[in-house]
Amino acid sequence: MRTRLTVVVAGVVVAALVVVAAVVAVSWWRGRDETQLQEATAYAPADAQRLSWTDWAGVRTAVKADLDASSSAGDVETFLDQGFDRDLTSTSALVQSAGVLQEHFGFSPATVQWELFSQSEQGAVVILRMPDGADLGTIAAHLEQSGFAKPATDALGGQVWSGGGELLPSIGADLTPELQYVALDADRHLVLTSDNEAYLQSTVDTLGDGSLPAGMQDVVDASGEPLSAAVYDGPYACKALAMGQADRSDQAEADQLVAEAGEVSPLTGFAMSAQPGGDVRVALGFENADQARTNADTRSVLASGPAPGQGGEFSDRFTVASAAADGDVVTLDLKPVPGSYVLSDLSTGPVLFATC
Template identity: 60%
Template sequence: MRRGLVAATAAVGVLALAGACLVGVRWWQSRDRTTFAEATSYAPADAARLTWTDWAAVRDAVGTDDLDTLLDDAFERDLSSGSALVQSAPVLERAFGFSPASIAWELLSQSSDGAVVIVRLGGGSDLDGVADHLADAGFTEPEEDDGVWQGGPDLLAGIGSDLTPELGYVALVPDHDLVLTSDQPDYLQQVVDDLGDDSLPAPMRDVVAASGSPQSAVVYDGDYTCSELAMSHADAEEQATAERLISEAGGVDPLTAYAMSVQPDREVRVAMAFSSAEQARANADSRAVLAAGPAPGQGGDFSDRFTVESATAEGDVATLDLAPAEGAYVLSDLSSGPVLFATC
């Protein structure tokens, strides 16, 4: 009897030690992970397009948390083009209890199945306060703590005319201090149920890692990149010019993921994932040439917008660091096609 108890106790001790080791490993991994990488770890596995805004870093960069001034200055610095909350911000602050003036960061994930906005609250707001605001605004509280607050388009219309449909349904996740919103309650619930699986495809995780700690960024999977940034969006004459330029540069290979980000020093970094390290090395060279030349489909030359500071390759990822010209909006202007240096 006692031997059984000792054995059971020992087993519990082993399990506890194993659990502690696992927690320690997770803590060590999260300690080395950037805020950007942590945020994207919450994105659903089907994400094809991510847009990221580090609002805490943006507030530091512009030197204010006054909402109107923040939004104006963030726009001028090309730091807010990926945000899903900018248009809704004034009403959001009043009716939901948070806004870009108080949150830590925002990640918008989009796929063919749905869209979800993931928000990490900052020191100026808390989940209890958000819950109170939701109740006061007319949202129906879920029966389960991890359930979805039911709102919908009619409720949003009554709250304010500028609210994006993605705010129609809301989930609060205390374990991660997150607010998640979507225009589809079932999709939102599925994202909440799978939260924290870190299930993005490896190429997307790779370009996120290569992007460091950006203030604003877009991340695309391979299919989205090769569709939305393709030279097929240009007219026939510009497509012919692009084919010639690509041939002269040494050719390109299809991308498996893509990220463009504004760095803390205001440089723009482009990270491109490929099927092999050999392709990454070759494409770092050829795409650097393309990024320094004419911009068919965009007009003028890329050199009117930025200077290519460096082109490197590490593993399967090629990286271009670009220094924007004064007044150029590189991230917002080149987040959609045609973009010659990002074509497949």
């Protein structure tokens, strides 16, 4: 009986280990398939309406910048100038603060892996992913040395370091208000900052618990591995990119162009992203696949003609390499004209091909 029981128990243990191994393998595979943008947006607050993404490690590679924590503020500024020339830095909340960050905070675009800036009517937060080997204890020491009030407990586990608006000017000029409060999450290798202490703590407390609206998630999934991107939910996109911002003559021209192009449906999500090869991808979300198929044609026509509200023709800025519908999402792959700034110019309105 003892022998039989031992065999049975051993069999149960082996079976359990097999199940655990399978779960680990699936988790590893899913993590392997997940893009960095998808990883970042999984941390965004549930109320996010506008997301601005910068893959800083990818941008450093793209411009061949060799930087680390010991690089000078001048070297960081040179890197940012190179990134600006490639239209890869317009989505960052940290550009104007980069030199001071490098010298006084222990992190900056020279060392951060990626940055996600989330905005909503309730608040805003910058989420930064540090490399796996980064020592957040060093960042904590920088914060304390710079005058931030240390949390009473759990300094590396998500409690907020308090600075405030009066502290920042004493550290250095041009620091964005989004750096007034800082939280460090050593387990996830994250640094989070905000101009609102309560909103930052709420974000930390619910990190990874929320989910983006379906239309927003769809366009994130369609954006691949961009170096920088602007992502909006449907209502924000239809407001921020609306032709209603243009003057009357441009609005009249836009109405005529839309009437000639065909049916245009409201957006459920919008993303414009700079891809590693130099192209710009636009992802437009719709209520259903039928709307997406129809809008693939109309949006392609609108993106290939005049650009009322922007001036001139869209062909002065890019050519439409492809337009396709996949499920509820339309993707337009654009090839920028050399010297044009498609992402920074067209991620704010009015933009005819993103009209609702």
